[in-house]
Amino acid sequence: MESPTERVAGRFDWLSVTLLLGAVLLCYYLVPLLALVVAQPPGAVFARLTAPAVIGAARTSLLGAGASTLLATAFGLPLAYWLARTDGRLPTLLTAVVVLPLVLPPVVSGMVLLTVVGPNTVVGSAAATAGVPLTRSLAGVALAQTFVASPFVVVTSKAAIEGVDRRLEHAARSLGKRRFTAVRRVTLPLAWPGILAGITLAFARAMGEFGATIMLAYYPRTMPVQIWVSFTTLGLDEAFPIAVVLVGLAVATLVVLETLGTNPLE
């Protein structure tokens, strides 16, 4: 039989200590969120669910965040792969560039973006002539969110791809598969948890983005803009229920993302 002290020692689990520390952070996230959610009368929240302005904003937010997450993934993954698999100082330098959009306050990001895609710029007016105005449009929403959120995909995926043994890619290629196929079928699935983390972060950030969006596209309104408008016109009581709707929307999407994107290794 084990002696009691041995049992206690066995039970004193370091994993629980990590959870304890982590719980502090979790509480820091949860308490304000719960305060927000609990304080709103469910009726008020449900009423917002049918308000056309809120429905429109939800649509814009989902479309915009979806589009920018797609853009971020489509362009960010190749970039991440290149950064991870190229030797030398250049990738380190470029990684720093990727992080810079995060450093700018979103409003400033919005303003500098306007200097590039604004209606009076070459790009902006060309696009507008082609019928795709880059500001005050869904395209503008997506552009603003892409600028702010896509670095997460790049930086997180880069780290994840670096963690995949290059030899597995070699093995796939030695079986006659082109590098692209090897990456698609071996490297990316193995880096998937990290890539998914990046995509999740980017999507969430895009959903919550306000500063840059309001510069590029006040209209169509995203949820954060709608919350802000409601707040400035009618106050907190009007704004917070919409925030709860936003949180609900995000949770639903994140759960779908987690489920569709299950780690293939598990």
Next chain:
Amino acid sequence: MESPTERVAGRFDWLSVTLLLGAVLLCYYLVPLLALVVAQPPGAVFARLTAPAVIGAARTSLLGAGASTLLATAFGLPLAYWLARTDGRLPTLLTAVVVLPLVLPPVVSGMVLLTVVGPNTVVGSAAATAGVPLTRSLAGVALAQTFVASPFVVVTSKAAIEGVDRRLEHAARSLGKRRFTAVRRVTLPLAWPGILAGITLAFARAMGEFGATIMLAYYPRTMPVQIWVSFTTLGLDEAFPIAVVLVGLAVATLVVLETLGTNPLE
């Protein structure tokens, strides 16, 4: 001798294609940033470097972002480890919780944080009595930035830790090292690229954070707040040079971070 067509085929490198795609995104980051930097007369930028308000703001920003990155790492790493190494549905659920602060527009985050650490709350008044006011103080800056930026450390580190073979930790423990030591000396160094990515993202985001910071701490001013104040009082010509200073500051810090935090595997 190789035939010319073989040579060409050999040179057509898929890695370059990824860079081509990635370059689109890089340009999207770089062009606005360059537009910003190049448009500012160097003299104007240097003048800001000595302005007391800017120096103060830079100090606050660096201290705040540094503190919040430290907090995020100190509490976020244990949480990430726990989330990565625990089986079941609970970690998935909690990971969603971790992402939620990103979903809230920063201003809303600031508002709900005020309901928890504001001067009239239990926590806030207790802290204020103890001489550490949680709003309108460096502590407030750090708290706001931690809420907004720490999820990056948690989510990215979690993915990185998941990528480390558990058997290596087992091996370390079979050599008689406690779990904590095994994690510190084996798991964390191996997950380091991912963790560093998370820390980098968190730091950058904290440097750029505006919405939540302005709610919790208008004073002392951080760089984004200072930029905003300069913009509304004196206009773009005053604000953009400060933004350039911010970018320079961030680049310097990121380079230091990259250098100090070199991947131990390389």
Next chain:
Amino acid sequence: MTLDVTGLRKSYDGFDFGPVDLSVGGETLAVLGPSGSGKSTFLGAIAGTVTPDAGRVSLDGRPLTGRPIEERRAGIVFQDGALFPHLTARQNISFTGTTDERVEELAERFEIRDALDRRPGALSGGERQRVALARTLAADPDCLLLDEPLSSLDAPTARRLRDELHDLFAALDLPVVYVTHDRRAATVLGDRIAVLRDGRVEQVGPPDEILHRPQSPFVARFTGTDNVLPATVPDGDGASVELRIGDATVEARVEEDVPPDVWACVRPVRVGVSLADSATENGTALRGTVSRVLNEGDDRRVLVSISGTDHTLVASVRDGVDGGPLAPETTVRVSIPPAAIHVIPNTNCPDGSDDVLED
């Protein structure tokens, strides 16, 4: 120091390990068994890297089951080394804070001095394996669990290390469980050998007993007794009996009474093959035709179809010992000394030929 394993079980989807009961004193237990028979699972359950479904493991009376890995003090060398990829070989070995001298001494012993300052990614397969071995030994464990520690080494190096390990184990006086698929290493290193089959211990005993007195056709075949033939004993009394294999008859010496149905086991090296017209040799002689000859370097493996039966005997013949060329189709005389035949009662033992096929 004694390692006791009682009723250990572990089930995977499609594979059941155990129940296994074993006790290892200050000795070396060599574990032999086919690929997938549960050898690594066994070691893992002792070390704590595999959570068993049932059973107890204790070291010198101190229970190990349920304890965290780090408190077990069971040094395990994983089959693939499990080296820390971010540390050099030296840092791997001194992970537990071993002194420089000890690291140097181990490196000297295992011939990896040149590799010490390289990371595992820059080591050859064999170097990696030796670093893993050194790392485990450097931690001064209370028992040693080695999972095929020499499998990636060339024969001369493996033999040298085997001898080093032999001396080391003798000096350490710890329970050592040594998983190997090298019959020679098992014989040289093992004070006892345990043969695993499908997750269960089929036989445990000293090397000589396992090799020469297997208790089942499986153990016989697995340990190199390639000839396991069904035979009947028409007249089974006394120390010497006649065995009928098909139409042929051979004489065997037995220690106990044997039932009428038996397996006759003969190691290939004990089968003599001579040209049919050469002088009669010692022991019972059978006639047959050579069906195949395989050159294995020092030995030739000769397959002989025995006349009057549908069995094939395998003989391991040394160059120049019997003289004369042995080509397929040659008619030969096969002689087996009566003492070379080991008899296993053919009662409830399954044949085992499903697991170990013949050439």
Next chain:
Amino acid sequence: MTLDVTGLRKSYDGFDFGPVDLSVGGETLAVLGPSGSGKSTFLGAIAGTVTPDAGRVSLDGRPLTGRPIEERRAGIVFQDGALFPHLTARQNISFTGTTDERVEELAERFEIRDALDRRPGALSGGERQRVALARTLAADPDCLLLDEPLSSLDAPTARRLRDELHDLFAALDLPVVYVTHDRRAATVLGDRIAVLRDGRVEQVGPPDEILHRPQSPFVARFTGTDNVLPATVPDGDGASVELRIGDATVEARVEEDVPPDVWACVRPVRVGVSLADSATENGTALRGTVSRVLNEGDDRRVLVSISGTDHTLVASVRDGVDGGPLAPETTVRVSIPPAAIHVIPNTNCPDGSDDVLED
């Protein structure tokens, strides 16, 4: 199909591979060599996973060097398998789009049907190795590079697979480079054997030549000729010469004229040991004292200090072949048939004993 390797070189910090020149036709080249001698580096340079510093590799005239890995069509089985951890064994094997039937057939052949639907993490060491082998074969490569593909398998399974591979290689008619540290596998599978030492090819030739007519003490020792003794030839003409080893004299048969200083090489199995008082045997006889006896299962390894010299001879003695007990301190008569002695000129060849130590 011919694989041509010319002037291949690769330098690591502290290790230089090459220059190596080799040509492999539709045959199997077995590569033997100590751990760390560059075997994996050699295969990697052909497959493209290692970038050589110099040299050319071509397959049927088509140059491989400088080409991307995927265009080389060189199927490599990595030493550690390099299985895709996120795919089941079946998905690993059918990675290149192999039909289900072919996967089943390979699985059947390599005895891994039960393991097909598991991921590498849930496979045993030997199962993993066989999946890697099957995966490479399923890709229908133009040449095969195998890095110790059977090292994690138990002896009977390894032998069965070795025979499977033998038939397969014969049927495929591709260049096969087979790195192994199993001398038997090299002998059975290799049409030729190359012995690597410190990154260079020390000798290439058919198995019989490598084993029985090594050109250097290193090759001799590495391929199992444990007895490599310095000898002088007082009178070296004709087919039969007398060799002086210390005070003792043995007779040897030689094919060419030999210089006065030579190495006398004898494989342990060719050394006969009999009790000093038994009848004189064939061949030259020496006297000596048994210093150690090691039981290796079927054989006993007997170390005999030869009187009149300070050399020790190793004999591999089979149970019951010579009869009588052989204990340490016994005085014995050692006989070596003149044909069993292989003579290597002791001119510029280094001894090689640094690399391959004796028991």
Next chain:
Amino acid sequence: LGRGRTSDPPPSVTVLAAGSLNNAFENGLRPRVDARLQVEAHGSAEVARLVAGESKDPDVVALADVALFDGPLHPPWYAEFATNALVVAYDDDDAGGRRLAEAAPDRWYRPLLSGAVSLGRTDPDLDPLGYRTLFVLELASEYYGLETDLREAIPRREQIYPETQLVSQFETGSIDAAVTYRSMAEERGYDYVSLPPEVDLSTPRFADRYATVRYELPSGKLVAGAPISYGGTVRYDAAPVRGVFDRLTNGTYLDEFGFVVPDDYPTYTGDVPDGIAN
């Protein structure tokens, strides 16, 4: 941008407006115009900066302080269409707030001076409400003939919040009282103390009196006290824009939202294009 979009009916007109006008425009003006109204609201100074810096390019600009039309914006003309008054809003659920209510209407500054009430205000450097709060305090000292200058005694830096925070702090009860526009107090249903017209900056009649107080902006520009006056201008002239601007400046909706429209409003300054001032 309104000019290019004649093709898609109804035409859209973009209005960049001061935050305090947002509710009136969103819920008062929008139902009264045919055009698709796109209102963007920021702080008045921010609006002016955004337009001056060409970050935003609206058809109509409407600000809470016509002083901004002398810089950073320099439109050729503008219309003043409403005024507002400053009030002291308080929270009736709160001890501090109730004390303020008890002191009203003539002694409202006492609890503020004694420190029993936590007051919130906005940054005078950043928006007009901020410096107007200071004007009110100075004018009140004069009006009540106090020895202590309220402008000196009351303000402390801790009282300064960005506008969004001020509102949310007030609504969540962290601040007992705030100096704010009457329109805002009305629309949000705050309790408030009305101030005498000599103090509350609402009455053009007292313009001279208001002009005695000043505040220096960080740019060095000196702003003098003046009646609160909401001004607007059209940046891109087009029929739908004019329609909107006309409703914007002449609408009755302004009263509903707590603004004051003096009889002579709207008044025009500068080079007014034909047909705007009818």
